[in-house]
Amino acid sequence: MNRGTAVELDSMRLVGAGGIQCLVCDESNTADAETCHECHAPMVLAHQARNPERAPLMLAALGPSGVGKTVYLGMLLDMLSRQVGDMQLTARGGFSVNLQQTTVAALARNEFPSKTPSEPDRWNWVHGQIRSARFAEPLELVLPDLAGEALFQEVDHPRSYRIIHALLGRCQGVLVLVDAAKLQSGSLDEDFFTMKLLSHLSEVTGDRRTGLSARPVAIVFSKADQCETCFDDPAAYAERHAPGLWRICQQRFTSHRFFAAGVAGACMTKRLRGGATQSIPLRIEPRGIVEPFEWLMKSLSI
């Protein structure tokens, strides 16, 4: 893992001419830095976001490892780029297409994309413009695909990942993904993971006195295709299968809503040598992907 300072002490850089602030952590970087020396966010985000009068909208997709963040985000970006509903996303820079490309290409081959590495400098970031009849002008959007392991290390040991700490403090809206298939199977881990995450988030973003957070949070039950009842009433599903999560949402987040989403119509789990398993999508039929994003945008009153 590469979390330390990696910038060489170059005399030209120390001059500070043309320095630029990281979009995520506000640290000053040299103009030619590829990633922030402090948090490792790609500096191209800051370069591209330099001109707009309004700061880009920053969202975060959170959830444990394996919950399907990459698949969800990749599919969301692909659907937005095809203009589902009244919103359309246009990527800014080739790097913004990487997440969409790798996800969609894998799904079209009936595979799930590779696991996101823990190192921040290897995460995929999206910087795009959202166009909608509701906005007078295109809206800049920044959205990273975080690694689940890194996220929970930060939750367990705050500030161990500077980039996540900074991102959680800065993002205006949050998508929290919860594995509906695991909840359905009776696993309590998913409920505890999400409670920890939301508790951490409310501490970072909430009022210090009341603990209440007004930041909109969309709780998305991923893999809902494997438990169809989740689609019928996601809030009731949360109350039944994830009582801890449901309660903390009621008590700490004034603006939240539950959603159900699925990308694969069905999966089968294959045993591999050594005891590992591999989940294989049997077909791709996205459901409930765009709705949480649209709700977030409306909740942000943009």
Next chain:
Amino acid sequence: MQPVSPFESWLFFLGAAAFGTLFTHWPEWLSHSGEPDESAGVHPGVGNSDQEPETAEDDPSAESTAEPVQSFLDEMLSQSRYAILLRPQLVENLTPEQLERTRTAFTDAMCLVPEGDVLIRPERPFTAEAEGLHAGKTLHLAPYFLDRFPVTNAQYRHFVAAGGYEHMDIWDREIWPAVLDFVDRTGHPGPRYWREGKFSRGEGNQPVVGVSWYEAAAYARWVGKRLATDAEWVKAASWPVSIPGHPLLQRKYPWGESMDRSRANVWGSGPGRPVNVDEFSAGASVAGIQQLIGNVWEWTADPLPIDQSQLQPGDKTNLKTLRGGAFDTYFHNQATCHFQSADWAMARKHNIGFRVAISLSDLSPGDSPSSSKSEDEA
């Protein structure tokens, strides 16, 4: 209950003898014939299709507006059970006029797929085993008939109204304990998305969805047919052409080699939900079979060709193959004649329906509908 004519009694006796368990519950079944509620279901290929039950109130089981069924034959035809009447054991008992009506109903609703070879070659096999099993494997199929359209809500309503979920003999024995779980949103027997045993207003001519593989198989038996095999489905869609000395020519889509979004209800080309079974008619196969691609996935009779021992224990391993893609299929390469998907046999999904088939050999040799239609169809 209306008086049962000698012909009906006799025909019934023959039917019971021929199909054993199909008519086990005959007293209850016959009692339905006296109810003034059995209008023709919506079926584009069958007569009286103008009597579409637009609402749940005037569907086949409603009591207020439907015409009473006049005879046993009328009821069988209105329930799309013509294939039973054309079985060798029964067909000789039909009058010429009755036989003609039955044959017309059959040929309007089903298409002949002639004998021949079909190449089963998944574009993206899920496992090495499937690849080895099927890569380039050519199967020879006997002639059969396949439904021109997927089974509609209105057609399936006849099955529900006639007590299809209570006639255990038409269900696979292993599923008997689970049949009570096959209920709609209100707890009545029927497809998952119905309410109080009825489909929603205006959906009579849409394909029935929310039915498991077992429900599809039970319905098929009730109408005297069966689910098409995986290979039969592929052959009907891809319409192979065999030229001696050359590889089998098979279409990727029923209409050609590339996706044409105007011919199929897939993601981005339709309203994002199932449409009536007679829409997107330009996507019909060579034989005139419609909506093989798009609208709803279709159960086939076969299990997914995979080594069950390689699946995760405790996982849903009873996987049956699905073909054709649905209204929400995202990638074009997953809505082709060759793409094979699957789902758990108990799955009751919003986008999975079915159509049924019957072998030519199961019909009366002299009076099979094919004797008058096969040349035209072929």
